[in-house]
Amino acid sequence: MTNKLTAAITAVGGYVPEDKLTNFDLEKLVETNDEWIRTRTGIEERRILKGDGLATSDMVVPAVKQLCEKRGISPQEIDCLIVGTVTPDHVFPATANIACDKLGAKNAWGFDVSAACSGFLYPLTLGASLIESGRYKKVVVCGADKMSAIINYNDRATCIIFGDGAGAVLLEPNEEGNGVLDSILRSDGSGCHYLHMKAGGSKKPASVASVMANEHYVYQEGQAVFKAAVKGMADVSAELLERNNLTSDDIAWLVPHQANLRIIDATANRMGLSKEKVMINIQRYGNTTAGTLPLCLWDWEKKLKKGDNIVLAAFGGGFTWGATWVKWAYNS
Ligand code: UT7
Secondary structure (H helix, E strand, O other), rough: OOOOOOOEEEEEEEEEOOOOEHHHHHOOOOOOHHHHHHHHHHOOOOOOOHHHHHHHHHHHHHHHHHHHHHHHOOHHHHOOOEOOOOOOOOOOOHHHHHHHHHHOOOOOEEEEEEEEEEOHHHHHHHHHHHOOOOOOOEEEEEEEEEEOOOOOOOOOOHHEEOEEEEEEEEEEOOOOOOOEEEEEEEEOHHHHHEEOOOOOOOOOOOOOOHHOOOOEEEEEOOHHHHHHHHHHHHHHHHHHHHHHHHHHHHOOOEEEEEHHHHHHHHHHHHOOHHHHHHHHHHHHHOOOOOHHHHHHHHHHHHHHHOOOOEEEEEEEOEEEEEEEEEOOOOOO
């Protein structure tokens, strides 16, 4: 009898642009201050991708290249690349297609997933299913966003939060019981009202009027999103533990979406986890949307041990949210 096939994370890659946008830089752009931003969000600085023509794929490519180098494989061995993003290079074709070309991943098919801040958890679950089906051996899942392309730097309610970055993981078949073991994913389109981009889609194509009205930027009603995020992320994480008979003692790490330190704290408290078990890098990168979770794994990779139980949790535009249980598969 063969063991059940699971999808293990076998390598992590990441990329953040060099340019930093600090709270003090933002003080010069909008009516805000470092103290307010730090106490209300936990953020101190974010990275911004600067340079003409540079796009989300230009962050996906170095993240995936790094992951291939770490694992000692060529991009040509990748079967499928899934990119979670709300800032694709183009409306079409998919950023995954462009990135595969730039990587020389000639044998891969790929596509983008639009799930905003759940843009890593949704494709992670999908990618794991491709591996579990037995049809694919190497699936790369990437969360990447160039949020600076859709942020209005005159809007203090949004410009203080977001930054640019990309992270990626390689999924491979595992028969030791490690990998992506369970996921609870949710969506509620009635949340669209509170977090969306007003124009540029088929509902309201770009026009001079839409540009003049600043409708190609992120629109967010922060307090409504905050309340839904606290409840959504905490509830689903608690549910994931319960249905797998896990207690807080079983969990080595919580990897929460990095949108606001107060949302992270609420989720950790609800799960009964002490702060030492929570990955937090929001102070350095801000909210990179689909990039937050893989960038945490990237920063913490060396501390992770084979067999560690990890819960990843996210909440964002859609609304979309969810939690995923991963048993770590290697020591680095
Ligand atoms: O990742 C995608 C999902 N997104 C999220 O999870 C974001 C969720 N929301 C949030 O993180 C928070 O709602 C924000 C960080 C966006 C805003 O924080 P808040 O504590 O909800 O602030 P608020 O909008 O309730 O505003 C409180 C006060 C207001 O002043 P008054 O009316 O009390 O005098 C705002 O005008 O803070 C003021 N304010 C600011 N002051 C300085 C709002 N933004 C700023 C700012 N600097 N940047």
